[in-house]
Amino acid sequence: MNRIRRLLxxxxxxxxxxxxxxxxxxSKGKIYYMVPTLLDEFQTESVSSLTKFLADVGYEVxxxxxxxxxxxxxxxxxxxxxxxxxxxxxxxVDFNALVPSIEKARAAGIPVIEFDRQIKTTMSDFxxxxxxVEIGYVAAGEAQRLLKEKNGSVKGKIxxxxxxxxxPYTLDIQQGFEEKMKEFPDATIISLPALxxxxxxxxxxxxxxxxxxxxxxxxxxxxxxxxxxAVAALEAKGKKPGDVMLMSSNGxxxxxxxxxxxxxxxxxxxxxxAQAAAVAMFADKVINKQEIKPGKYTVLGLESTVTxxxxxxxxxxxxxxxxxxxxxxxxxxxxxxxxxxxxxxVE
Amino acid sequence: xxxxxxxxxxxxVLDHLVWFMLAVVLIIFSxxxxxxxxxxxxxxxxxxxxxxxxxxxxxxxxxxAGHMDLSVESVAAxxxxxxxxxxxxxxxxxxxxxxxxxLVLPVSLLIALAIGAVIxxxxxxxxxxxxxxxxxxxxxxxxxxxxxxxxxxxxxxxxDLAPSLRVIGIFxxxxxxxxxxIAIGCFAAFSFIMTRTPFGRHITLIGGNAMAAFRAGIKVxxxxxxxxxxxxAIAGLAGWLLAIRTSGATANLGIGMLFHAFAAVVIGGVSxxxxxxxxxxxxxxxxxxxxxxxxxxxMGLPAHYTxxxxxxxxxxxxxxxxxxxxxxxxxx
Numbered sequence: 001m002n003r004i005r006r007l008l009x010x011x012x013x014x015x016x017x018x019x020x021x022x023x024x025x026x027s028k029g030k031i032y033y034m035v036p037t038l039l040d041e042f043q044t045e046s047v048s049s050l051t052k053f054l055a056d057v058g059y060e061v062x063x064x065x066x067x068x069x070x071x072x073x074x075x076x077x078x079x080x081x082x083x084x085x086x087x088x089x090x091x092x093v094d095f096n097a098l099v100p101s102i103e104k105a106r107a108a109g110i111p112v113i114e115f116d117r118q119i120k121t122t123m124s125d126f127x128x129x130x131x132x133v134e135i136g137y138v139a140a141g142e143a144q145r146l147l148k149e150k151n152g153s154v155k156g157k158i159x160x161x162x163x164x165x166x167x168p169y170t171l172d173i174q175q176g177f178e179e180k181m182k183e184f185p186d187a188t189i190i191s192l193p194a195l196x197x198x199x200x201x202x203x204x205x206x207x208x209x210x211x212x213x214x215x216x217x218x219x220x221x222x223x224x225x226x227x228x229x230a231v232a233a234l235e236a237k238g239k240k241p242g243d244v245m246l247m248s249s250n251g252x253x254x255x256x257x258x259x260x261x262x263x264x265x266x267x268x269x270x271x272x273x274a275q276a277a278a279v280a281m282f283a284d285k286v287i288n289k290q291e292i293k294p295g296k297y298t299v300l301g302l303e304s305t306v307t308x309x310x311x312x313x314x315x316x317x318x319x320x321x322x323x324x325x326x327x328x329x330x331x332x333x334x335x336x337x338x339x340x341x342x343x344x345x346v347e
Numbered sequence: 348x349x350x351x352x353x354x355x356x357x358x359x360v361l362d363h364l365v366w367f368m369l370a371v372v373l374i375i376f377s378x379x380x381x382x383x384x385x386x387x388x389x390x391x392x393x394x395x396x397x398x399x400x401x402x403x404x405x406x407x408x409x410x411x412a413g414h415m416d417l418s419v420e421s422v423a424a425x426x427x428x429x430x431x432x433x434x435x436x437x438x439x440x441x442x443x444x445x446x447x448x449x450l451v452l453p454v455s456l457l458i459a460l461a462i463g464a465v466i467x468x469x470x471x472x473x474x475x476x477x478x479x480x481x482x483x484x485x486x487x488x489x490x491x492x493x494x495x496x497x498x499x500x501x502x503x504x505x506x507d508l509a510p511s512l513r514v515i516g517i518f519x520x521x522x523x524x525x526x527x528x529i530a531i532g533c534f535a536a537f538s539f540i541m542t543r544t545p546f547g548r549h550i551t552l553i554g555g556n557a558m559a560a561f562r563a564g565i566k567v568x569x570x571x572x573x574x575x576x577x578x579x580a581i582a583g584l585a586g587w588l589l590a591i592r593t594s595g596a597t598a599n600l601g602i603g604m605l606f607h608a609f610a611a612v613v614i615g616g617v618s619x620x621x622x623x624x625x626x627x628x629x630x631x632x633x634x635x636x637x638x639x640x641x642x643x644x645x646m647g648l649p650a651h652y653t654x655x656x657x658x659x660x661x662x663x664x665x666x667x668x669x670x671x672x673x674x675x676x677x678x679x
Contacts, residue, residue: 039599044502188491192644195654196602204395208644211387224595228506232594236394236517236524254506254595257437 020314029056031283033115034076036093037068040197040225040340042272042333043091046116049273049338050089053280056343058286059086068167070094077101080110086110086287089279095119095168107333111286114272115281117169120311126286127314128278130270132159132169135249135319136176139220141178142266142321146245147187155186156217159209161202161230163222165193170222177220190216203229210237210244221248224255224267224334231263240333251322256334259327267322272333273282274317280343282315297346300339301331361671365615365631365664372635376642383645390492390522392637398423399594400633401585403466403608403615404537405578407629411541412574413554413621414474414481418488419582420605422466424596425494426459426586431505431596433458434512438595440505459587460580462551466492467579471572483525489605491568497598506595516591526588531630533584538626550574555622610657611636614664635660 033050035043051061066073073093080088081104086107090112092098099122102112111125118129144154163170174191180228181187190209194202202221210216210233221227227248234244241262248255251269258264278299285292292313294306299340304317322332330337349357360367400418409416434455436442445451451556466488473484515525541547552560553567561567590596615632617624639656 036504037599038497039597039602041503179628190647192647196599197600198599199597200398200589200600204391204640205644207391207394208388208641211385211391212382212645225504228595229593230515230596232516232592235513235594236592246633252504254438254504257506 002101002288026144027060028284029060029287030083031061031087032080032083032085033061033063033089034073034080034091035063035065035207036073036091036117038065039068040223040250041254042250042270043334044273045336045338046091046276049276049333050115050279051337051339053277053343054283057280057283057345059280059283061089063120066093067249068093068164070097073098074101077105077118081105081108084108085110087113087283089113089115090117092117092119096121096248111289113283115279115284116272116275118311118314121307122311124312125293126279126282127309127312128275128282128317129314130275130317130319132172133176133179134316135268135270136173138180138319138321139173139247139249139266139268140177140180142247142268143181143187143218143220144184146247150217150245152187154184156188157213157215158187158188158189159206159213159216159219160191160217161205161221162191162193163197163226167197173222182304194221197223197226199225199229202226206230206234207237210234210239216244217260218247223250223292224248224258227258227264228254231258234263240253251332251334253334253336256322256327256332259322259324262324265323267334269320269322269332269334271300271302271317271319271331272304273331273338274304277339277343278304278315278317282313284345292346357674358622361674362616362625362640364667364671365628369631369635369638372638376638377550380642383642388641388645390519390524390527391549392634392641393523393531394527394592395640396583396630396633396637397527398499398589399604399607399611399636400530400630401533401566401588402582402604403611403629403633404533404626405581406608407612407615407617407624407626408537408541408550408574408581409481409543409578411554411621411624412550412571414571414574415485416467416470416578416582417482417485417605418470418492419578419585419608420601420603421489422463422579422582423589423604424585424601425466426462426583426596427590427593427596427600428496428500428586428598429462429504430455430459430512430587430590431508432499434509435505435507435595436509437507437630438505439500439503440507440595442509444509448509448511451509452515455512455619456584456587459583461481461583463583463586464576467576467582470579471575472573474538475568475571500596500598502598504595508590508594508643512591513594515588516594522598526591529584529588532583534626534630537581537596540583541626544547545551546570546573551622551623596659607636610661613661613668616664616668618668632664 064076070093114124114127145155147156192205246264247266249268255267306315432442473479474481516524549565611632615629
């Protein structure tokens with residue numbers, strides 16, 4: 001009985017230690033980061049980079065994971081508003097459904113910073129994005145180049161494997177990609193979604209399509225982790241690196257590895273580190289309600305542009321196309337070499 | 348008045364209804380869906396049935412036994428992730444190698460089976476010993492095991508599985524990869540166990556009426572423990588196969604498969620009330636769902652239709668189950 005009691009006491013003590021947040025002596029305050037999910041590498045790395053960069057400028061970050069559930073993220077927003085943090089960094093699960101929560105937070109005097117996922121239908125205090133539609137544009141440019149190199153002109157068959165069809169992130173990329181590809185009627189696009197961003201669903205799509213349409217020239221997957229399953233499916237069909245051109249987006253480590261192995265031709269990177277660094281650079285200005293001036297800013301070496309939009313100040317950081325030629329550059333977050341230099345706030 | 352011949356025919360049709368449905372669906376798709384009618388597509392259907400199929404075996408056994416296991420999907424994800432972490436060479440993979448190299452195969456399989464069995468035993472302990480509700484216990488496992496997957500992976504993925512394991516996903520016999528043959532083998536083995544061994548017959552009896560089975564001298568608790576461990580181990584096998592197919596693991600691998608497995612079990616004729624059901628029917632259910640999924644892929648329809656069709660199929664299966672009972676009574 002005593003042993004059980006001791007065990008219980010120890011468990012409660014351990015739980016208490018786990019629940020108590022670390023004390024930051026010189027913290028300017030707490031910033032809550034609403035991460036949409038922790039099931040992909042971009043998001044997990046966004047947690048560590050935001051935590052590191054915001055700590056550089058004096059803020060403590062508390063992360064809440066919404067598990068890709070809109071209602072959960074809405075509840076988290078409501079709870080966080082009651083805690084009156086210095087600011088909320090939001091990577092919205094659903095771009096529209098979170099609008100009332102953003103407005104509620106701002107009405108309560110809590111600045112809201114949109115991270116990675118741009119919300120244009122309401123005012124935010126700051127937005128740091130690469131632009132999901134723009135990722136589609138970059139991908140379209142690369143697809144055109146690859147098709148031209150292979151077929152002499154922009155013609156051929158493209159299989160586009162989307163993420164979950166209820167995720168606006170993937171729909172935006174699709175919109176950007178198809179908008180730019182529309183100019184080339186000889187390029188046929190077959191678009192199919194991998195439900196819940198689940199890798200084996202992407203593998204299934206690829207293995208079905210490669211049998212039904214053996215003349216597919218290029219496969220474009222909306223996340224690097226989907227391309228791993230796609231490669232496995234191609235391998236199972238006897239394909240070798242280079243037999244089918246592959247492209248994916250977000251710049252995760254798996255994508256970079258596949259480039260090195262010769263399977264993936266292009267990975268369109270979301271500049272995660274720069275996006276997170278921009279949040280830290282402008283955090284003081286946002287929290288102290290100081291003016292953010294439009295113009296060019298250099299964020300981790302990337303020339304970025306702040307514009308005043310109808311939804312508030314917006315910094316757009318250019319995404320990059322990663323190929324075999326530049327895959328090892330440290331600036332790509334997929335190489336997991338977060339910049340060690342301290343971030344300094346914008347004057 | 349029905350003749351014995353008519354009755355036998357009706358019984359046969361009712362017992363194998365899902366196979367007839369599968370045949371009809373395949374004929375319709377072959378006739379109307381472009382590029383569907385070819386060996387490669389049929390091989391894909393069989394291959395894609397592997398994971399949900401294997402997962403559905405354990406689930407079906409427990410439902411036949413009068414319980415259920417909602418944790419199978421997360422258990423599969425956990426064993427896939429552990430296989431990935433141990434035997435993948437990139438991402439969070441540790442790239443463990445063994446000498447001789449082929450040892451990776453039995454060792455990784457044993458690890459996956461053992462992890463699955465441990466979680467199954469844990470579920471069994473709460474349900475059998477502590478008399479807790481199986482739905483709640485396994486729902487809790489569904490949640491905490493998935494949480495464990497995220498925790499041990501840190502949300503990152505493992506890729507580039509050891510070639511000695513990948514070969515199972517690539518090597519083909521009659522156009523069908525070895526992993527699919529493993530699933531077929533599992534269905535054959537467990538169908539035999541469920542119909543031709545005292546264990547299987549007793550499990551079915553327990554599902555029909557646990558009290559009557561107990562009074563007949565059947566060791567109900569012991570057999571239920573074995574069934575839970577078995578369901579866990581089979582889910583572990585599904586995860587191992589999943590890791591092989593995707594050449595690694597991501598934290599969200601297998602997400603949503605529980606519902607497909609459940610749908611397959613119900614469509615396959617397993618009664619949720621327990622005591623009724625045959626594993627070949629479950630396999631037909633899995634093949635049916637996989638065929639529909641493939642046809643939707645080929646037609647380029649939005650994936651939402653798969654979910655709508657699956658939902659309607661489950662509803663139809665339950666309706667048929669009720670109708671079957673009435674038809675049987677009429678022929679009796």
